[in-house]
Amino acid sequence: MVDLAIPSRIAAAEVRATRIRSLEGSIYLVELDCAGGRRMLGDGRGQAVFRSLPAARAALAGLGAIPVRLVHDSVYDEMIGLGAGVPNRLEVALGEAGA
Numbered sequence: 001m002v003d004l005a006i007p008s009r010i011a012a013a014e015v016r017a018t019r020i021r022s023l024e025g026s027i028y029l030v031e032l033d034c035a036g037g038r039r040m041l042g043d044g045r046g047q048a049v050f051r052s053l054p055a056a057r058a059a060l061a062g063l064g065a066i067p068v069r070l071v072h073d074s075v076y077d078e079m080i081g082l083g084a085g086v087p088n089r090l091e092v093a094l095g096e097a098g099a
Contacts, residue, residue, distance in 0.1 A: 015066055018097060020056045022072040028056040060097035068094040 010032070019031040028050040030041035041048045041059060050056040053070070060068060074088040 010063070015063055017067045017069070018060055018063070019069050019071050020053065020094070022053075022070060026051055028053060030056055030059060057094070057097075063097040066097040068097050070094050 014035045015032050016035070017033040019033075021029045021031055023029065029047055030050070032039045032041060048059065050059065057068065060066070070090075070092045072090045074090065
């Protein structure tokens with residue numbers, strides 16, 4: 001299980017890297033690699049869901065020089081009948097959170 005991280009409780013020193021997960025329908029979730037494991041960005045009521053990439057990046061503004069990657073898992077192979085073998089994943093470096 002991935003714990004939720006509440007923005008006001010995140011110490012920038014404990015976050016090593018971030019991933020913005022792009023889901024179908026312009027939905028973005030933010031995953032943080034912390035010293036204690038992976039955590040999803042949330043607000044105490046559940047996962048924080050962003051409707052644009054700039055909005056997801058803005059949530060990371062206070063973290064400083066931490067690498068950010070955009071990750072999108074495509075279901076195209078499964079949709080055309082090739083099965084769910086090796087994940088069809090696109091990863092793009094977006095620079096740093098504070099940039």
